[in-house]
Amino acid sequence: MTPGRVAQAMGGVFAVIxxxxxxxxxxxxxxxxxxxxxxxxxxxxxxVKKTVTPPRKEASVAV
Known part of the structure; x- marks a missing residue:
């Protein structure tokens, strides 16, 4: 049988088994x-909340 004929017959086979x-x-x-x-x-x-960090102190410039 050709593959197409086998595919057509599978519906009847599944109905039986x-x-x-x-x-x-x-x-x-x-x-x-x-x-x-x-x-x-x-x-x-x-x-939980983040804590506020204090601002950084700027380095003073020595003259």
Whole structure:
């Protein structure tokens, strides 16, 4: 048989023997929170701020 004829016949072969692939998963909107599940606030970290550096002293010029 030619490769084209084999490709045409594969649909019937797969219909008879089945396929090892899993059925497709449902798509669309997610179900959201499960009923009765407690919701918690996000843990907050303390804010770290940079310290203000004092201005540099200029070198005095000796005469």
């Amino acid at each position: 089945g396929t090892p692939a899993l059925p497709p998963k449902p798509r669309g909107k997610s179900p959201g929170w499960k009923a009765g599940k407690k919701r918690h606030r996000k843990n907050r970290c303390p804010i």
